[in-house]
Amino acid sequence: MTAPVVVCSWTGIREEPPEETEAALTLGRSVSAGLGVGLVWLVVGPAPQDCAEVAARHGVGEIEVISDPKLSTGLADSFVEAVCRFLGDHPAGLVLFSQTFDTRLVAPLVAGRLGASVVMNALDVAVEGDGLEVTAAAFGGDTRVVYRAATGRPCVVALLANSVVPEPASSPSSPTVSEVPVDLSEVHERVRVLDPARAEGPRLEDAEIIVAGGRGLGSPQNYKLVEQLAEALGGMAAASRPIVDDGWIDSSRQVGLTGKITRPALYLAAGISGATQHMVGCSAAKTIVAVNSDPDAPIFRHARYGIVADCNEVLPELVRAVTQVSDSHD
Ligand SMILES: Cc1cc2nc3c(=O)[nH]c(=O)nc-3n(C[C@H](O)[C@H](O)[C@H](O)COP(=O)(O)OP(=O)(O)OC[C@H]3O[C@@H](n4cnc5c(N)ncnc54)[C@H](O)[C@@H]3O)c2cc1C
Structure with missing residues (x-):
């Protein structure tokens, strides 16, 4: 060649x-x-x-x-x-x-x-x-x-x-x-944009701290725990695909093969099994922390720190702890 x-x-x-x-x-x-x-x-x-x-x-x-x-x-x-x-x-x-x-x-x-x-x-x-x-x-x-x-x-x-x-x-x-001089004036675009989507705010791909929730949260209402911890840590909330597919959260938050590829300093995964397709989007994180009730969940093979517990009990505790620490620094 x-x-x-x-x-x-x-x-x-x-x-x-x-x-x-x-x-x-x-x-x-x-x-x-x-x-x-x-x-x-x-x-x-x-x-x-x-x-x-x-x-x-x-x-x-x-x-x-x-x-x-x-x-x-x-x-x-x-x-x-x-x-x-x-x-x-x-x-x-x-x-x-x-x-x-x-x-x-x-x-x-x-x-x-x-x-x-x-x-x-x-x-x-x-x-x-x-x-x-x-x-x-x-x-x-x-x-x-x-x-x-x-x-x-x-x-x-x-x-x-x-x-x-x-x-x-x-x-x-x-x-x-x-x-390189290329005249594209004659090119006919086959796609017409009627109403461009507007992405506002920070991008998941650029976030330094991500808290992601999965099907283990059990219900859409519990996703607010993920958002609360993300906010307390000054990070962004993300999700696995099934809960996006089920409409718990917008698809802009999906991490993985068919979602966003992220590389944060901290990726906290709550109620996420750690399927290959999800890990493609977060395995470049510096530190992965997993909360999962199943000690054999694949996510623990990727996590530096693991908590075997119900994420709906652990997440509020983490929010409390982080808030206490930040209050004591004010
Ligand atoms: C072509 C293709 C592309 C895909 N792209 C993506 C993608 O981009 N992103 C993506 O995420 N997935 C993607 N998937 C889907 C992927 O294979 C998995 O099905 C998905 O990641 C599983 O999501 P989950 O971990 O939230 O759910 P589950 O696999 O159902 O896992 C739920 C986990 O929560 C735990 N759990 C249950 N209850 C609790 C509790 N109370 N507390 C703590 N833990 C609990 C369980 O032990 C389990 O490990 C793709 C699949 C295919 C085939």
């Missing part, structure tokens, strides 16, 4: 977390070094202020920026068109996305347009001979699958959050920065 590795990020309307971009650049660098090819960072949307600095730290050779005004709509067709036009003129061996809410949609569309193979939920990409082996999570994270990418054809890979630890290159590069 001689074509470069292209790490592609979609900036602008919904920023991808910087650690995810850096994780993709870290993996892109290792693959490009293994293949002896260049590393390109394709920024679709306005270039972040620190992009040259980030690129240099990760040994990127070229930064290519496409910043047509149509990209600020955040709609998929303009993005796919922009990326495919770039890749039509500059063929890539590997196109690497960090897998976000948005790229889950566009990575397969880009692959379809390029006639490339695509692997979602990727955990790693390794060089094998002159080809690539992509390891990915399957069946909701329960299984790992290794795909061998066909040589001579591009491969599009979406990298799951928290699967690669961002690491700077041993020696920084001096990347070139180029604006």
Whole structure:
């Protein structure tokens, strides 16, 4: 394979977390070094202020920026068109996305347009001979699958959050920065936004302290205990999927494979079993504390501290204790 590795990020309307971009650049660098090819960072949307600095730290050779005004709509067709036009003129061996809410949609569309193979939920990409082996999570994270990418054809890979630890290159590069002129004025968006959803307040993905509740709470009324403890700790309340599905709480609070990927300092899980699909969204937490009445619950395998008890009794005690401590500091 001689074509470069292209790490592609979609900036602008919904920023991808910087650690995810850096994780993709870290993996892109290792693959490009293994293949002896260049590393390109394709920024679709306005270039972040620190992009040259980030690129240099990760040994990127070229930064290519496409910043047509149509990209600020955040709609998929303009993005796919922009990326495919770039890749039509500059063929890539590997196109690497960090897998976000948005790229889950566009990575397969880009692959379809390029006639490339695509692997979602990727955990790693390794060089094998002159080809690539992509390891990915399957069946909701329960299984790992290794795909061998066909040589001579591009491969599009979406990298799951928290699967690669961002690491700077041993020696920084001096990347070139180029604006890529792409006219998207003729692109017809197939999706029309009638009433844009407004996300207000802090994001779960950025929270340092999260208190999450699950089906073990027993009833929607008990979810207020989770909210009270989150508030007392100055953190955010979150949930497992079943209680979101049952309408106890809004889907913006769901943590996991099909919810938010979080990385707080403290993740307190109350009445949550610790299913793989949930843990995908919180296993990067520095400290996990679990409250579960079943001593064999899988969550205890991930938790640094565990309390085997009824969470509806423990949560009010924790609220009392935290409030007492903060009152004594006032
Ligand atoms: C493709 C796919 C994607 C998925 N995506 C997600 C996702 O994004 N997020 C997610 O969360 N799940 C997801 N799931 C669902 C996931 O597999 C689990 O079913 C779910 O996480 C379980 O939620 P839970 O732990 O709240 O409930 P349960 O599995 O029912 O566990 C409840 C826990 O509470 C404990 N408990 C019961 N009573 C009490 C009490 N009084 N006090 C303390 N503990 C008590 C029980 O011992 C048990 O461990 C997904 C599944 C699939 C197939």
